[in-house]
Amino acid sequence: MTVDEIRQIAVIGAGLMGHGIAQEFANAGYNVRMHDVTDERLKTARTQIESNLSLLAENAIIQKESIEPTLQRIQMHTELHTVTENADFVVEAVPEDLTLKQQIFEKLDGICPPHTILASNTTALMPSQIGVKAKRKDKILNTHYFNPPYLIPLVELIRSPNTSDETVAATFDLLTAIGKTPAIIEKEVLGFVGPRLQAALIREAFAIVEQGIASAETVDLVVRNSFGRRLSVAGPFEVFELAGWDLVLAAFEELYKDLNSSTDINPLLQQMVESGKLGVKSKEGFYNWTDAKVQAFRDRMNQALIQQLKDV
Ligand SMILES: NC(=O)c1ccc[n+]([C@@H]2O[C@H](COP(=O)([O-])OP(=O)(O)OC[C@H]3O[C@@H](n4cnc5c(N)ncnc54)[C@H](O)[C@@H]3O)[C@@H](O)[C@H]2O)c1
Numbered sequence: 001m002t003v004d005e006i007r008q009i010a011v012i013g014a015g016l017m018g019h020g021i022a023q024e025f026a027n028a029g030y031n032v033r034m035h036d037v038t039d040e041r042l043k044t045a046r047t048q049i050e051s052n053l054s055l056l057a058e059n060a061i062i063q064k065e066s067i068e069p070t071l072q073r074i075q076m077h078t079e080l081h082t083v084t085e086n087a088d089f090v091v092e093a094v095p096e097d098l099t100l101k102q103q104i105f106e107k108l109d110g111i112c113p114p115h116t117i118l119a120s121n122t123t124a125l126m127p128s129q130i131g132v133k134a135k136r137k138d139k140i141l142n143t144h145y146f147n148p149p150y151l152i153p154l155v156e157l158i159r160s161p162n163t164s165d166e167t168v169a170a171t172f173d174l175l176t177a178i179g180k181t182p183a184i185i186e187k188e189v190l191g192f193v194g195p196r197l198q199a200a201l202i203r204e205a206f207a208i209v210e211q212g213i214a215s216a217e218t219v220d221l222v223v224r225n226s227f228g229r230r231l232s233v234a235g236p237f238e239v240f241e242l243a244g245w246d247l248v249l250a251a252f253e254e255l256y257k258d259l260n261s262s263t264d265i266n267p268l269l270q271q272m273v274e275s276g277k278l279g280v281k282s283k284e285g286f287y288n289w290t291d292a293k294v295q296a297f298r299d300r301m302n303q304a305l306i307q308q309l310k311d312v
Contacts, residue, residue, distance in 0.1 A: 003173035018093035109134035216286035
């Protein structure tokens with residue numbers, strides 16, 4: 001299977017990630033069939049895609065005239081077999097539940113054509129775990145998008161020891177063809193590269209707040225206005241190559257001993273979830289959220305990400 005043979009895409013799960021992934025393929029000219037468990041969920045996904053495409057057109061990332069043809073390339077179905085019967089490439093984006101993903105991959109393996117590549121958008125699970133009940137282990141891998149998938153270019157491509165070179169090459173070429181920046185992660189591990197690095201950062205951030213070193217607001221202020229700015233133009237290795245590894249070694253020798261390295265979930269995080277302080281979802285977390293504040297925050301984030309897309 002090569003990228004030239006991939007014509008029909010299927011997306012399983014039309015939630016936050018699924019609808020954006022389907023949109024990306026359709027926007028690049030592929031026919032997409034999307035599956036979710038209810039008509040209502042699929043209707044919401046179509047409305048979200050329309051709104052995303054309008055935002056991209058308003059900001060001259062796509063042409064206004066392309067919106068309708070893109071929407072027409074996306075079909076939605078509540079029956080799984082209808083979206084998979086002629087699919088060449090399937091992306092699964094159902095909730096992060098290993099048992100559910102394993103069941104879906106077993107089902108997909110049974111009903112998709114033999115040549116079909118099966119990709120999961122899991123945040124942290126390994127493709128060998130997700131595909132454990134499927135037979136076509138050479139055609140299973142992860143394609144991990146970042147939210148929102150139509151504004152963040154990178155997709156981590158994670159292979160299991162059984163994923164074939166041919167599957168990796170076809171997936172890499174497909175992601176490149178739709179304008180994404182694929183990064184191949186050669187050795188499967190929980191959380192790959194992006195989520196592992198983010199987990200390390202948020203573990204230390206929680207420890208800082210829990211120990212009363214600084215408030216959550218101050219942590220956000222520091223990150224946003226200091227190294228966060230650099231990170232959008234240079235990776236951590238590039239940044240520290242500028243400083244010099246001798247300086248890094250000297251600075252980190254003592255500091256490392258003082259950093260949080262607990263393998264337990266931080267009690268503050270545990271406590272927040274138990275008391276229903278989930279963030280935007282429950283309107284309360286470290287910040288208090290109103291609908292207007294959420295919208296303003298999303299708009300600010302989207303505008304910054306759009307500007308970055310334009311700057312490339
Ligand atoms: N939210 C993020 O920022 C983000 C980023 C990267 C990766 N991911 C990963 O992407 C996946 C999806 O996350 P999300 O945030 O889009 O979740 P979500 O809850 O927004 O969407 C999941 C969708 O799957 C549907 N679904 C549930 N069971 C199903 C089934 N059996 N068949 C078909 N559809 C089913 C739900 O109805 C829902 O619409 C997860 O594995 C998540 O870890 C999420």
